[in-house]
Amino acid sequence: MKTTIIVDKKNDKKNTKDESKSNSKTNKKTVLKDKKNTEKKFVADIASLLENTPKWYTDTVLKTELCDYGPVKGTMVIRPYGFALWENIRNSLDKILKSRDYQNSYFPMLIPSSFIEKEKEHVAGFAPELATVTHVGTEPLAEKLYVRPTSETIIGNMIAKWLQSYKELPMKLNQWCNVIRWEKTTRPFLRTSEFLWHEGHAVFPDSKSAKKNALDDLYMYEKFFREYLAIPVIIGQKSEKEKFAGAEITYGVEAMMKDGKSLQLGTSHYLGQKFSKAFEIKFQDDKKTARYAYTTSVGTSTRMIAAIVMTHGDDRGLVLPPRVAPIQVIIVPVAQHKPGVLNTANNIKRTLLNLHYRVDIDESENMPGWKFNQWEMKGVPVRIEVGPRDIENNECQVFRRDLLTKETVKLNQIEQYVTNLLEKIQLTMLRKATEVRDQRTEEVKTFTELCKSVNAGNFVLAPWCNCTACEEAIKNETNGVSTRVAPFEAKVVKGDVCVKCGKPAKVKTIFAKAY
């Protein structure tokens, strides 16, 4: 696309000097020819990642059939390939949540408006983006209903009804569901009006154990993103301005996308007694005293898919981490009508299926080269090519998506080779992403340095006075740079002053532009 525009410009210039109709017609023909040639260079037929990241992103998620637009503004259809990816992510995280004693359950999507309005900060934060049900048929409802933007209120309401004794604590519930937040700017997976997520809600008898749970959930995310999605994240505390509406403390998980922008991948909140007081979540302690409980909540969404796309992707399209890839190994038969080719391909498939890998054979009538490009665009970690020449030598060609390299492997060694390779790819992807993040994270002392570094596409760690005024001033003067998280390990030392106001610094925080 990009090159087409350039070609057009060239021809426009020519045309202004020589405007005869016949010339413009011949030029149009050459434009078409040029277009065909240049588009072949963009193997996956998508925009260049570095030149135009936003266009690259939407091209990629649409062309790889992860999703499509829904008919209503801001909505998205998750297509089978995208949903298979989501299911793998969800199933892995679900096991981890269960190992942390979260029990799955399901609460209604419709929430009485009075519930949301019970917690002042909560309603103030969410009101502008609530979808509201006011009628059934033509009859107005006595009380309008909100489509859940999150479920603290309705779960709080129900737990208040169930909870009696301290012996029932901690109580930890999780649900996988959809929520609606009517955002003004939307992009597939990154921010959609409706999205899928999990939300964990936990209740504790005291502040200390609730705070510990909020932190443990945060570390759980850090480990999950690192080990399963190969995404190195930065964890820490959110500022007052950025914290969840109704939370005492919000911890966040931030990941660096390929263009240097930050993506909030999940949050864990210590809610203190705000919701327990709003919803009368009380229990009787061992001294027969009724006490308000302390609660936490934690959530992450289909945005994880956006993070995978923009952390690992390249100009050929997706690069999916083996642990969650819908297809881990794609087998491409070459000259598949020749005797023995499909047999060998099927033998390889069976061997790998026995090891419980997700493996498929592309038996379509397309040319091998077309299949190579297709599966590279779709981000399949490993491709095995097998043709008559290989069969003669009892071998096959194994291609790895992350490094774009190909090796010859003996057929009888394929199990071991693929097992090792999938593990290697997972680790290499994490290592590469970590290197990028570390290279592009810079510590600065002054506002000038901060601006320069952020504009170069970096995460910037800077000392800050922790006041909202400075935070907003920085945002206004820098075209949208915001605080992301204050990493726990970044300690303020004596003499550190706020990058904005010069007063003594209270925290060191990551500043970046965010999605």
Add this chain to the structure above:
RNA sequence: CGGGGAUUGGCGCAGUUGGUAGCGCGCUUGUUUUGGGAGCAAGAGGCCGUGAGUUCGAAUCUCGCAUCCCCGACCA
């Protein structure tokens, strides 16, 4: 919500001063092919985003609306 751009077979696009639509890719059938996007031959496929208006006549002109993209504002 403000500014700009877009919407024409599945996809990408062309369509001149208004006269009822074309191209490339893809698709179907046949055939030869198959180691980095195959060739030939014959076909199918369009309420020109949507609703009004102007006109003898609208893909084309005017206005509204919807959706998408970019930049802001807003935003766990």
